[in-house]
Amino acid sequence: MKSNFSTAQNKNRFVPRETICMSQSRCARFRHLRGIELGRVIAVANQKGGVGKTTTAVNLAASLAISEQSTLLIDCDPQGNTTSAIGFPKDPARRTLYQALVLGEPLDRIILKTQVDGLDILPADKNLVGAAIELMSTERREYQLKGLLGQVKNTYSYVIMDCPPALDLLTLNALTAADSVLVPIQCEYLALEGVSELLDTLMRIRRTLNPDLAIEGILLTMYDERTTLSKQVASDLRSFFGAQVFQSVIPRNVRLAEAPSHGKPIHFYDIHSKGAEAYINLAKEVVTSGEKRIGKGAGGSDS
Numbered sequence: 001m002k003s004n005f006s007t008a009q010n011k012n013r014f015v016p017r018e019t020i021c022m023s024q025s026r027c028a029r030f031r032h033l034r035g036i037e038l039g040r041v042i043a044v045a046n047q048k049g050g051v052g053k054t055t056t057a058v059n060l061a062a063s064l065a066i067s068e069q070s071t072l073l074i075d076c077d078p079q080g081n082t083t084s085a086i087g088f089p090k091d092p093a094r095r096t097l098y099q100a101l102v103l104g105e106p107l108d109r110i111i112l113k114t115q116v117d118g119l120d121i122l123p124a125d126k127n128l129v130g131a132a133i134e135l136m137s138t139e140r141r142e143y144q145l146k147g148l149l150g151q152v153k154n155t156y157s158y159v160i161m162d163c164p165p166a167l168d169l170l171t172l173n174a175l176t177a178a179d180s181v182l183v184p185i186q187c188e189y190l191a192l193e194g195v196s197e198l199l200d201t202l203m204r205i206r207r208t209l210n211p212d213l214a215i216e217g218i219l220l221t222m223y224d225e226r227t228t229l230s231k232q233v234a235s236d237l238r239s240f241f242g243a244q245v246f247q248s249v250i251p252r253n254v255r256l257a258e259a260p261s262h263g264k265p266i267h268f269y270d271i272h273s274k275g276a277e278a279y280i281n282l283a284k285e286v287v288t289s290g291e292k293r294i295g296k297g298a299g300g301s302d303s
């Protein structure tokens with residue numbers, strides 16, 4: 001834990017160490033293990049819109065960074081919501097993933113430090129739509145982001161990529177560059193709609209572009225414990241996907257919805273909220289499954 005998180009100068013910046021990470025001995029153990037597995041690249045993807053991809057990418061990345069896992073957040077969505085949610089309002093002068101993908105600019109000239117110690121961002125803006133079009137005529141067009149990540153992958157313990165709500169070339173680039181995919185699913189009526197299409201796409205990507213692509217996990221989002229519908233959907237998803245569903249569930253929480261308009265991850269907006277607790281738990285689960293994967297050598301949480 002960086003010292004500025006250990007002070008109570010700003011209530012919203014105070015994060016009790018034990019809520020985030022793990023015991024000191026486990027932390028030390030994991031630091032050692034990090035030397036073995038650097039740079040786990042996770043794509044947060046679901047072609048369905050508004051299911052919590054950006055909220056998850058931002059708050060999972062921030063939770064990982066706060067728990068001392070150096071993390072790069074990549075905004076692969078021309079909507080640029082991740083970029084603004086982490087504190088960078090629209091700025092036409094800012095370099096983005098577009099300059100890297102299309103003009104070949106080095107990532108170290110584009111990546112920015114965020115307000116969270118240990119968390120950097122590769123930003124996006126609407127120009128990224130152009131990248132998707134301009135890359136169409138490029139040879140090995142689906143491998144461009146993977147090629148770029150070679151510059152930085154081992155600088156970070158985790159790389160979290162927020163994908164657009166489409167199975168377009170940007171999402172294909174992210175899934176080709178990824179070690180695993182995390183699929184947020186909103187606990188609502190017709191939750192499974194589109195998931196079979198996504199799973200078909202993942203199988204196709206495994207056969208063609210990225211045979212090693214694993215399922216990091218299915219994440220239930222916007223869960224409302226007061227409704228029978230949420231409970232029913234969660235139960236259906238668990239019986240359908242079994243152990244691939246994260247134990248952590250993200251509740252519907254107004255603080256999570258408010259934080260992006262303040263340009264803050266939930267930890268700096270309301271650390272005591274249910275939303276903050278849920279994303280901290282998710283980060284623990286991701287880190288723990290990484291530890292298990294290393295311990296086992298191969299396999300892990302994927303299918």
Ligand SMILES: Nc1ncnc2c1ncn2[C@@H]1O[C@H](COP(=O)(O)OP(=O)(O)OP(=O)(O)O)[C@@H](O)[C@H]1O
Pocket residue numbers: 048049050051052053054055056077079081163164165221222223250251252253254256257258260275
């Ligand atoms: N757990 C939650 N509780 C309450 N509101 C949430 C929660 N998660 C996300 N939201 C809100 O729901 C909306 C959609 O979330 P988000 O932008 O994360 O979804 P998305 O999948 O990234 O959307 P898109 O497909 O457009 O990129 C946002 O207004 C967000 O603030």
Ligand SMILES: [Mg+2]
Pocket residue numbers: 053054055077081162163164
């Ligand atoms: Mg989004």
